[in-house]
Amino acid sequence: MPKKGNRKRLKFRAGDVCSESVTVADYANADPAVVKSGRVKKAVVNAVEKEVKLLCGLEASQGAVQEVLSSAARIRGDSLESSDDLSQEEDDENEARAACKKKNKRRKESSESSDGGEYPVDIWLVLSSYIRPEDVGRFALICRNAWTVTCTAAFWTRLYRRHYNMDAELPFRLQPDSIGRMRCLRACVIRSLFHLYEPFCLRVSKIPALPESTPTTLLNSKCLLFWIKKVPGTRPEAMWEFNFKFMKQGYTKNGSAKSLCIPRQYEDVHTNSDSDCYLLQVTTLNFIFTPVVMGMTLTLFTINVSTDMRHHRVRLVLQDAPLQRGRKRGDQGGTQVVLDPVHSVKLMDWWHPQYPSSPCT
Known part of the structure; x- marks a missing residue:
């Protein structure tokens, strides 16, 4: 679109207008940006009226002039309505963007202002007693204290005792007496779960002997x-x-x-x-x-x-x-x-x- 300062104004003179220079295109295809008001200029009306009077006489020209003016006004009104619709749509889009920016700004401010609460390690240790073996990784990703709990010997010892079964055939190194030591406790508990925990046992049975x-x-x-x-x-x-x-x-x-x-x-x-x-x-x-x-x-x-x-x-x-x-x-x-x-x-x-x-x- 042309800039506001560079808009050209239509200049009409009554002596310059004749039947050859005034066409329907001057009214139907006129640019609303050029003529901002959308109304027919008075100079054009006077020139057309004068030309019609010279050709057809005063009585015959009244109806013709009114018809021309009414049709021109109707065309201008339609173009203005369409331009108003487009401008309204643009305004709606701008308002939506502005509302979205304000909403994001409020979210950012709220996130920066509220850091959240930090719970002690003892609470996370109690919650870890209800975690399934396959959810240990997700539990450790909640926060730093939850990850610290998964590093402790108490967490892995409780996990082993929760799923231990006396009827299961375990190697000697995975028996409860051997689990009591601190060294390599995590590795021993993970290996024992593939003997004691049914979902892990099924996972092993589905693994091919030689993957592709x-x-x-x-x-x-x-x-x-x-x-x-x-x-x-x-x-x-x-x-x-x-x-x-x-x-x-x-x-x-x-x-x-x-x-x-x-x-x-x-x-x-x-x-x-x-x-x-x-x-x-x-x-x-x-x-x-x-x-x-x-x-x-x-x-x-x-x-x-x-x-x-x-x-x-x-x-x-x-x-x-x-x-x-x-x-x-x-x-x-x-x-x-x-x-x-x-x-x-x-x-x-x-x-x-x-x-x-x-x-x-």
Whole structure:
């Protein structure tokens, strides 16, 4: 739209107006912004009236002039109504925006003025007695005091006693006598819940033995421990288990507790040497000689069909250094471990009931 100061005014003179210069477009398509009042100027009316009198005579011109003026006024009125509607809509939008800004400003002021109440840790400790195991993470995110409660030994001890069942078959390290110690208390309670708590037991049963994301999950993982175990069976020859304990890339032992800034008095409760670790368990039909790979980084993991077309073939490539971004996989070089034929492959997290945890946990 043209600025207010730059609006042009229509200037008419009675001597300049004739039948050729005055057209219907001067009335129907006139810009309301140019003629703000929306009425026909007096100079135009006089010029048209004079022209009509000269052509048709005084008596005949009265009706014609009134008709022209009435039609022009009607057209101007319609245009003004439409312009008024548009201006009203714009005013409504402006009022809505202003109300929204005021509302947001009031909200901001109220949020800044009211900081809320802070409840003592004892109240959060009482409320934690009614929290389900799957809601511990949500409860810890409420506030800092709620998170502090989840760090205490009392919280994990009560959680264990609430779901303990004498009929459940628990390993010795997860029995009530072993739970009484402070060190690794959190890890032991979490492992025991996968034996005692039914929703967690169902979750374990639904997890596939080897998820589809296993190659990506184990990529650039460091092999902390490797051992071979003989599994007696009904067959004349026994099966063998090859166990590879991997740690996620970028983690160190007890690194999780330090990164979360656990209070110093509760560091023993959160200690877990198996945190962020996986166990890759490969069961073969016979013994296979494998090189020592402890301390090396896994750069390639593949599972193919065995040569007898009845079993699987597992191939691992480990190197001294992790695989850098942008480089190709380390197919060549490094230490290769080929297991063929393979009976089964399992990948277990540290909290899995079949995970062989360390003696301290």
